Amino acid sequence: MTAFPPPPRPVPAAATDPTAVLQEVFGYTDFRGEQRAIVDHVAGGGDALVLMPTGGGKSLCYQVPAIVRHRAGQGVAVVVSPLIALMHDQVGALDEVGVHAAFLNSSLTGEEAQQVKREMMSGRLVLLYAAPERVTNAGFIAMLESLQERGLLSLFAIDEAHCVSQWGHDFREDYLNLTVLHERFPGVPRIALTATADDHTRADIIERLQLQEARLFISSFDRPNIRYTIVEKDNARSQLLRFIRDEHEGEAGIVYCASRKKVDETADWLKAEGIAALPYHAGMEADTRRRHQDRFLREEGVVMVATIAFGMGIDKPDVRFVAHLDLPKNIESYYQETGRAGRDGEPAEAWMVYGLADVVNQRRMIDDGPAGEEFKRIQRGKLEALLALAEAHDCRRVRLLSYFGEASHACGNCDNCLNPPQTWDATEAARKALSCIYRFRQHGGNGFAPRAFGVAHLLDVLRGKRTDKVAQYGHDRLSTFGVGADLSEAQWRGVLRQLVALGHLRAEGEYNTLELTDSARAVLKGDVPIVLREAREPVKGSSRRSGRREGxxxxxxxxxxxxxxxxxxxxxxxxxxxxxxxxxxxxxxxxxxxxxxxxxxxxxxxxxxxxxxxxxxxxxxxxxxxxxxxxxxx
Missing domain, CATH: 1.10.150.80 (HRDC domain)
Known part of the structure; x- marks a missing residue:
């Protein structure tokens, strides 16, 4: 049998008081919000599921119990973490405050990995960070069992726990195997943590990680320092550049795009405009990604243009803005991504442009996906909640928090509160659009078979434009030709976006031709009111510029x-x-x-x-x- 050096002896009880640990190690005199209750519960051996917003101090909820239990002679805490970069930053930060921590991942040499394992098996290590696929490996499980036999396995912390849920926004199959921790180590406390989980995701986490007996801690999801601004997409690049220059010149930010190609093109364009921008996506070489991430974390004023491959676990506190050039998949994704701004509690902004194409693309991704109908139904519901947030006339924050089951009141710090939008009754316009699409399918015109058409052609017919295509198909003879000449193209796009968002229209095929759904009948009959916000850009001075510091x-x-x-x-x-x-x-x-x-x-x-x-x-x-x-x- 291998002989391991003895672990440190337990220290006096005063040194294991959580508040004393917080002050001595981290330099803070008081816990925030639910932190103290969570720390006491886990340090005492209880299981917990913690929902706490990004920047709310989740790490302390397992780091302090790990230190307390280690000082009491209970050994090593194992932290399940999905990203190498996150492990490196967490271990570096713990080392700075004098906590003996390490990680096991592919960045280590064989000799370095063996040294970490020796420290782990000795019980001298306080926290060990590892990815789920390593934690559930048979060899690693055997080491954990050896630690448990000697009473040196103090707790399991499962970070980014939403990754275990098929309903969540970042499902990772490796997380499913973490049930082994409960099955093989039922006496070791477990704490699962996430910043985002609606009811479906929360229930999935509890079931898949077998946390039915765990105590549930839900902190407020509100991040009052973040200002939410959502504008209709016109010229997205120009809108983005104006936003950065007017509001966040020289400040750190993240710009999210839906595709790798768009990330590369946007980063190059921003650099050409004099913005210190870097691209980041999974298609880049690992060394380049790591170098770009390091620059973002270590330098001031860098803007990272990225797909959602970037961001989980990024602890940079002074990100002053997060911008979306494309619509996220759902509110959980939006909340998680925007939550990377303003982790220091200082003013920050979540800014997004979106348009009809975004709605169409997200709908199609769900409808054409390989998942079962029940999964698609729930994903459609999640998308509709995000679209309701984007189209909202009232407080964005109230809408956002209500999605997570939290009641609130108008914040006075979102675009709708600061500059209330004008609305108009678009019910009749919606009926005209649907009627025109219906007539395309009923009458081919000029000998053509009936067919569907895309947005551009539909708008030409509604607004009475006699283009070659309109004349070719004889659509200038339809009763709906020119019935919408009183509305601008932007207004019509808003009507169509809302109809797609509500599921009364769907886009089909390579050319996004528009088709009526079964629910369109009620709109055509006038039974469903359609109320839209007037298309506009935020008024200058309505956002952070009016109160932002100079320099x-x-x-x-x-x-x-x-x-x-x-x-x-x-x-x-x-x-x-x-x-x-x-x-x-x-x-x-x-x-x-x-x-x-x-x-x-x-x-x-x-x-x-x-x-x-x-x-x-x-x-x-x-x-x-x-x-x-x-x-x-x-």
Whole structure:
């Protein structure tokens, strides 16, 4: 039998108090929201399912219990994490605060992996991060069983738990095998965490991870610092460029696109316009992706243009905007992606353009997919909820939170609250459009067989344009020719977008020809009212520009006086040097908010510095004297 070095001896009870651990290790005096209840429950050996928004402090909910249980002599916590980059950042951040953590993934050499396993098996490791496929590997399970026999397996944390659900927005088959943790290690507490889960996804997580006996913790899904803005797509590139230049010049952001090709083209175009933009998608070489991600995390003012392959677990706190050039699949995806903005709690913006083509494409992806009808039905419902959010006349935040079962009131900080949209009754226009499509199918015209047509031709007929195609098919003789001449093309596209969104129309075939659905009959009869928002761009000054700080001062430092600003700038320069030396993102060393408090309070001793939020014992020891030197020089 292999002999392992003895694990550290248990420490006095005072050192295992969660609040004492929070202050000593992480430098914070109080837990936020549900954190304390979650930590106490898991540290005490209970199972938990935690729903907490991005930036809400999910990591502390398993890191503090892991430290508490390790100090009590209960060994190693295993964290299931889906991404190598996330593991690296988490372990780097824990190392900075003096917590012995490691990861096992393909980035390690054979010798490095063996060293991590030795540390794990000795019980000296506090947290081990690994992907689900590694955790459920037979050899790894055998190591866990050996740890359990010696009482050195403290807990399992399953991060991004929505990945286990077929109803979720990021299903990963490897997560399904995690049921083995409950089956083989029923006495080891488990905590599953996610930022997004509607009722279907939540039930799926509980069933597939066998968490029926777990305590459910649901934090508020509200991120009040994020402003939600959704505009109709006109010229998406020009709209994006205007948004970045008017609102977020020189600031970090993420731009999401639906395809790899569009990512590459958009990134190249932004670079040509003078924006520091980088592409990221699964079709790129792994080294290039890693290099781009590192630049985004370590440099200021970089805009990442990406598919949804980028973002899960990205902890960069100062992302000031997330923009969507294409419609996401559902509200969970939208919420998860927009939640990567403003993790530091400072003002940030979620901005999206969408149009008729987006609605058509998302509908088609569901309808033409290989999934069963029940799955498609639920996915259509999810899409319809997102479209209702996009078309909403009232508060975006109220709509968003109600999707997750949370009641709220008008926020005063979304585009609809700040600049209430005008609406118009489009019921009669909808009837005209549906009637015209019906006549295409009833009358071929000029000897042609009846057929369906696409949006452009339909609009020409409705608006009375005698194009060659209209004349060819004799559609200028239809009773619906010219009946919509009083409406603009933008208004008609809004009508058609709503009809597709509500399922009264569907697009068929390669050319997106429009067909009536069974529910169109009720609209034609006038039984279904159609009320639309007037097409418009946000009024300048209605978004963050009107209240945004001037210059490039981070939001955390915006209220500092001139001398404190100088001290803050000196601290940032020092932090950048330390981050480069340690090969870490700057925020892992200290967040802007911590540097701003140092600059404001100007502590003159290590004791005074220890009371600054975010300065734990290890960081005080490692950096304290240097910080005091920088402050005095500043």
């Amino acid at each position: 490039k001062v981070p939001a955390a430092a915006a209220t500092l006086d001139a001398q404190a600003q100088e001290r803050f700038a000196a601290l940032k320069a020092w932090r950048a040097e330390v981050a480069r030396e340690h090969n870490l993102p700057a925020y892992v060393v200290f967040h802007d908010a911590t540097l701003a408090e140092m600059a404001r309070e100007q502590p003159g001793s290590l004791e005074a510095l220890s009371h600054v939020a975010g300065v734990g014992a290890k960081k005080l020891e490692a950096y304290g004297r240097e910080i005091l030197r920088v402050l005095q020089a500043g």
